[in-house]
Amino acid sequence: MIVYKFGGASVRNADAIRNVASILKSCEAEHLVVVQSALGKMTNHLETIWKEWIEGEKTDSSLEHFKNYHLSIAKELKLNDVCLVPLQAMFSDFEKMLQATPPRDSDQAYDQIVSWGELIGTCLVHLALESEGLPIEWVDIRHVLRTDSTHRAAELDWERTRKQTDILKSHFEKGQRNIVLTQGFIAESTFGNTTTLGREGSDYSAAILAYLLDAQSLTIWKDVPGMLNADPKWFNHTVMIPSLSYKEAIELSYYGASVIHPKTIKPLQNKSIPLFVKGFLSPTEKGTEISENAMAEQPVPMYIFKPKQILISISPRDFSFIVESNLRDIFEAFALSGLTINLMQNSAISFSVCVNEDMERISRFIDLMSSNYAIRYNQEVELLTIRHFDENTVRQLAQGKEVLLEQRSRHTLRMVLRKKV
Numbered sequence: 298m299i300v301y302k303f304g305g306a307s308v309r310n311a312d313a314i315r316n317v318a319s320i321l322k323s324c325e326a327e328h329l330v331v332v333q334s335a336l337g338k339m340t341n342h343l344e345t346i347w348k349e350w351i352e353g354e355k356t357d358s359s360l361e362h363f364k365n366y367h368l369s370i371a372k373e374l375k376l377n378d379v380c381l382v383p384l385q386a387m388f389s390d391f392e393k394m395l396q397a398t399p400p401r402d403s404d405q406a407y408d409q410i411v412s413w414g415e416l417i418g419t420c421l422v423h424l425a426l427e428s429e430g431l432p433i434e435w436v437d438i439r440h441v442l443r444t445d446s447t448h449r450a451a452e453l454d455w456e457r458t459r460k461q462t463d464i465l466k467s468h469f470e471k472g473q474r475n476i477v478l479t480q481g482f483i484a485e486s487t488f489g490n491t492t493t494l495g496r497e498g499s500d501y502s503a504a505i506l507a508y509l510l511d512a513q514s515l516t517i518w519k520d521v522p523g524m525l526n527a528d529p530k531w532f533n534h535t536v537m538i539p540s541l542s543y544k545e546a547i548e549l550s551y552y553g554a555s556v557i558h559p560k561t562i563k564p565l566q567n568k569s570i571p572l573f574v575k576g577f578l579s580p581t582e583k584g585t586e587i588s589e590n591a592m593a594e595q596p597v598p599m600y601i602f603k604p605k606q607i608l609i610s611i612s613p614r615d616f617s618f619i620v621e622s623n624l625r626d627i628f629e630a631f632a633l634s635g636l637t638i639n640l641m642q643n644s645a646i647s648f649s650v651c652v653n654e655d656m657e658r659i660s661r662f663i664d665l666m667s668s669n670y671a672i673r674y675n676q677e678v679e680l681l682t683i684r685h686f687d688e689n690t691v692r693q694l695a696q697g698k699e700v701l702l703e704q705r706s707r708h709t710l711r712m713v714l715r716k717k718v
């Protein structure tokens with residue numbers, strides 16, 4: 298058994314879906330689970346519909362766009378009306394939901410709406426793949442994945458989910474080729490409500506299923522040919538990384554590399570299931586392998602760049618040292634304001650943190666702290682993390698910039714930088 302994950306870009310139009318069909322046709326595994334996201338940028342669009350719904354505005358034209366997007370792909374794929382009955386049924390259920398009053402909890406409403414991207418997207422792709430003659434079945438993953446009720450960022454209930462795994466296994470028979478197509482990102486709470494695992498959570502869904510099914514491998518199909526040592530959006534000379542250890546992949550995603558969802562690696566590592574990151578436009582190329590002992594040779598430097606950061610400096614108003622009770626106040630305020638810390642450092646009289654430029658949460662944080670602490674901040678700074686750094690490149694990258702803060706460990710260098718004026 299192997300698991301494949303296809304994200305939104307890999308199924309964004311009719312040609313892309315035909316390409317998925319050809320990848321599946323050339324896959325030799327007898328049993329295959331395919332985890333799929335919403336088509337293209339449909340999750341963003343559904344977020345708009347959600348906002349309209351909870352604010353009591355009209356959703357008609359946004360819904361129309363959502364339907365037309367899927368229907369025009371179906372038309373291009375030459376799926377006839379009879380074949381599209383299941384898809385139409387889903388559209389009308391979605392429409393009915395939008396006519397009802399949203400639940401009071403807006404996060405719960407979010408999950409109810411946004412999950413249609415995955416449900417309808419997989420329904421369409423299922424119909425397309427079936428019409429290509431693939432032995433494929435559609436499964437509603439909400440019958441399998443069980444979570445708590447933290448809407449928009451649900452935590453998996455591993456015990457209860459484990460008990461549901463037979464639902465998936467029952468679709469496979471020895472000696473017979475079968476493909477199960479299901480949704481990433483969505484799940485169901487103990488109370489029977491739809492939940493989601495957080496944006497970009499489909500990678501994690503795929504890793505959970507690989508773990509539960511003792512898969513031989515998981516392949517995440519991406520619009521890049523594998524993992525690069527930096528984001529080509531920011532760096533000119535990127536190189537492909539042929540292999541990477543689980544540990545290294547976890548470190549990279551912790552520092553903010555966005556190729557794979559940070560929670561993806563751990564379940565795979567626990568069962569030594571290799572993860573392949575491959576390009577759906579170059580399926581015969583090897584891509585990147587992430588596994589236990591990969592990357593024994595000289596590692597290449599890897600760069601993670603986060604623009605639009607804010608460096609906040611916090612000091613007690615009574616000029617006292619930063620001691621444990623201050624740290625407790627500071628961390629509590631971070632947790633309460635929902636602000637994520639990207640880097641932190643303290644000196645005797647101040648505590649500095651680098652955070653994303655999220656002014657709403659930052660002002661919530663300042664409100665909580667300002668009676669006892671003086672808060673200053675630098676806007677428009679950048680956070681650069683280099684794994685396996687060498688002095689030459691560090692000097693080059695810091696050129697023309699002021700280093701506001703620097704942290705070094707044996708393998709990792711982190712700098713908060715600001716353009717010199």
Ligand code: ASP
Nearest residue numbers: 334340482496497498499
């Ligand atoms: N469709 C969801 C999103 O866009 C989940 C995913 O693609 O992983 O965030």
Ligand code: MG
Nearest residue numbers: 304305334497
């Ligand atoms: Mg995606």
